[in-house]
Amino acid sequence: MSFTAPTQEQLFVLKHIAQIDQLAGHNAFSDASEDMVQAIVEGIGDFAAGEFAPLNRVGDMVGAQMKDGRVVMPQGYRDAYQHYVQNGWGTINAPAEFGGQGLPFTLAMAALDSLGAANMAFTLCPILSVGSIEAILHHGSDAQKEKYLPKLSSGEWTGTMNLTEPQAGSDVGALKSTATPRGDGTYAIAGQKIYISFGDHDMADNIVHLVLARTPDAPEGTRGISLFLVPKYRVNDDGSLGEENGVKTISIEHKMGLNASPTCVLQFGEDGESIGELIGPEFGGMRAMFTMMNNARINVGLQGVQIAEAATQAAISYAQDRVQSARAGAADKSSVTIIQHPDVRRMLMRMKAGTQALRALLYYSASKVDLASLGDEAAKEAVDILTPLAKTYGTDLGSEIASLCVQVHGGMGYIEETGVAQYYRDIRIAAIYEGTNGIQAADLVGRKMGMRGGDALKEHISHIINDAKKDGHDALSRLADACMRVCTSMVENNNIDDRLAGSYAFTTMLSVATAGWLMAQQLEAAKLVQSQEGDSPFLKSKIASAQYYLNVMVGEAMGLEHSALSGAQPLYALSAEEFAA
Template sequence: MMTFTAPVTEQLFVLKHITGIDELSAHPRFADASPDMVEAIVGGIGEFAAAEFYPLRRIGDTVGARLIDGQVVMPEGFVDAYKAYVANGWGSINAPSDFGGQGLPFSLATVALDSLGAANMAFALCPILSVGSIEAINHHGSDAQKAMFLPKLSTGEWTGTMNLTEPQAGSDVGALKSTATPRGDGTYQIKGQKIYISFGDHDMAGNIVHLVLARTPDAPAGTKGISLFLVPKYRVNEGGSLGERNDIKVVSIEHKMGINASPTCVLAFGDEGDCIGELIGPEFGGMRAMFTMMNNARLNVGLEGVQIAEAATQKAVAFARDRVQSVRAGGTSRDSVAIVEHPDVRRMLMRMKAGTQAIRALLYCASGFVDRAALGIDGAQEMVDLLTPLAKTYGTDMGSEIASLGIQVHGGMGFIEETGAAQLYRDIRIAAIYEGTNGIQAADLVGRKLGMRGGDAVREHLARIGQVAGEHAGLKALAGACTEVTEWMIGSASTDDKLAGSYPFTTMMAVATCGALMAKQLRVAEAEGGNTPFLKAKIAACRYYLDVMVPEALSLKGSAMAGAELLYALDADGLAI
């Protein structure tokens, strides 16, 4: 059985040179993130992920979460592994220090999730969701709510969920129908059904804190009438002890293509008329609170692309080194060689390696701006806003491509479940869909982010990429092409034309951004001598990305500027012919 090894040296290199972890630790708020502490966390979580999360990847897929007598039961080993996760403090890295967390940078929590998810993506979904709950309660909750719920959520003793989607609403949150009726004592009676609730129920934690979007009586239609409610699985007594179970029923769990160890639940609230919740933030403030939950969650979903890309690359390289087949076409020997020696296999492996490093740099870069925004540094939040759709879309697209390449490297064995290569592709495929589909992310880029400061935020970002490009002609050309599309979209393009070109434009922007980050790493590696195995590999991956993968994105300019006319050349009936 293949083992998993967290890419600790790579993670530390990117943290230092892309995230700028040393710069962050110079601020009093993050002073505890000393070099020794950073190394201890990155190395420690890597060892933990390999020892506790990775061995459960297979049983999580084959057995999966099960609904037994109305309760979700996790596969064997998950409860103990989660308890170890809590006991070792891995869930509290970025949680607020005022409520039992360590208060360390978000970027360090990003590295922790990188290793955990590469070892077992489905399992790592659980702490990702709790992060969103902590964010929402910390930013919008009352002092009493923070004191009651954040300490347990921060340690991971309790977990959190986001309850947004309903059967009739899908991505249109404004169409939700769940209700919240005042009970006269400051609490609300919650009633409605939510679908696609990841870790909506399980047996690993003492309580589950559901954050539920619902409408109060006479609320305005659409998104303006939505409020956010805190609805725990078990009611919490004044002293913090658990009371009786709330009126929340697990109707079913979905049978999915992948992430089978992540219970995706249909939850019914208030079927018996006794589901009690508390309002978080002001009435009708649900959308604002929802985006607090979702914005960093979108980055963490982009990070899932990195996780699966790392796992798939490790698995493919190991297989290619062991699998002996055929004579190398350009070689002098007539003996069969390991397939790693064949040019086309090398092409796939180099693409996997370079693509993984590129999206890791993008996600770690974005995480550094999240920390700078928390410190109140000018321009940081604007960069988070700009990078989020790029990171979520390109991170998950590249993760899916790399997982698919991993199957291809395995050949026929990749299509057989026992090798585990297929699981990685099945697991990552959801990431382009949830937390706002990648098409929605692209629409956000051209509909909202492109207009920031009248377009100057994007113009300045592209100008910086052009400066970083230096002698890399392909990267300089791509930055120029992105600028040309930007000016067309801001200028003469109609809304339909912008949306028609939004997806290829998002990819162009993401590849240009990754190209700049890879160019920066290349210069560092060369300046450090490039004479260690790690630095040699880093230089090769950066050069491959810049020389082979960046120029590909230039071809998307035509698609980005083609307009919407051809999309509507056929009506709905014509598409069915």
């Protein structure tokens, strides 16, 4: 299935929503000139279409496999990954002092957007390495940074996150893996971790595992968790690789999708010692891990954009070719391509507008991450608010768009040979991992709503209200007003069950309002460019998509206000036993 990176769309959003030119005005990102941004976006688009996209189908059909206790990737994956490393695509946002380019996270996100749309499963590998780099950069010792960051930044080594255990999923505090001091400043790590994406593979020379574990006599719960760096192969003082480090791959999961992303069960300390180094202070594991997880959650939201882009391209292509039935009411009773039928157009417009709205939300969130890294306190607060929106709405709407792609294809979409069912199977996990979307919603009405006594969230909503009323976007204004009513009610309601009962509906409302606000900005920008440079197919498409989102999809979210305020009582009308009646 062919894929073309949405380069023009990405550059438009980078300019008008992420305002990457303003980021380039800061010394830290001064290399992000307009020419540099365009070269990277176009270059990664060509690379993604030429190297990653052709492997998407074989990755799904063949998948990663266990052979002799090792994970072997499908044919072509190692070569493509090595080309990714050789071309320096992993270095975009990596720190310059450790071999990276030091460019904005926003630009790195645009690169991952193209790579993931071409092949979501493959792109999970570099996404995980980004998190490892963040954790070591912010919490590692100087020696750890010197030893590990250059190889992680280049992509020569890859990184993982090791949180989950059989008895400890979302309840991370229940983990039992141990870290016993060896007397030389290192620790012997022992325990089993599950659901470890790219926990083993044959594409890179080493894998750097970041592992949560407990030291002896550590307090129970999350307070007693520490973070450890445990490489697959031990690393000598001169940076060369030593012997294996006792990290055993027990198995890989047989999953619904993402078959080319090996999800491993790893056993530490069974085949010899697994020697690890403490990252940050003892019992500082959760703080260090959240450094990885916040950006990781935004990147998971981006996976919704990736699949939405690929699915939309596939659906439009099919609808332009598939001939079926005459158009209702037409004098000519000849069969037409299905893109002429109103309901197919409804689905395609929803897919197109939804994809653009998600991209704007994710790029905007990334731009706030960049500003926060420069010390902008307002941006840090914005990242806190935007992260659960980006992760939840990105993955929810991405899943819906993948499902619509199957629907546009009709019966052919339900047949695996068509290839579009893969989009739905691949994206479905994204609403679950990196903190389920329910947990994200709970975070929004809990910790995030509590910021400055609710004023932080209210100010975000007020910006949307003011801009919507100023520019005459009535549906957006009404939705934002509804968001303010729900927010105010929840802030004043001390019943946590009531808040949680309405949390998902409120998160969706606020996500749609925020995405609608960004689509309104794109609409105005497109009209301005149109007045200056004349019409073009891209600008016409952008304006139509923005208007559809604002006029149709924003209005739908108004119906969630009642659900958000309905309280917990209806949810507890049945006992646990009565649910089965």
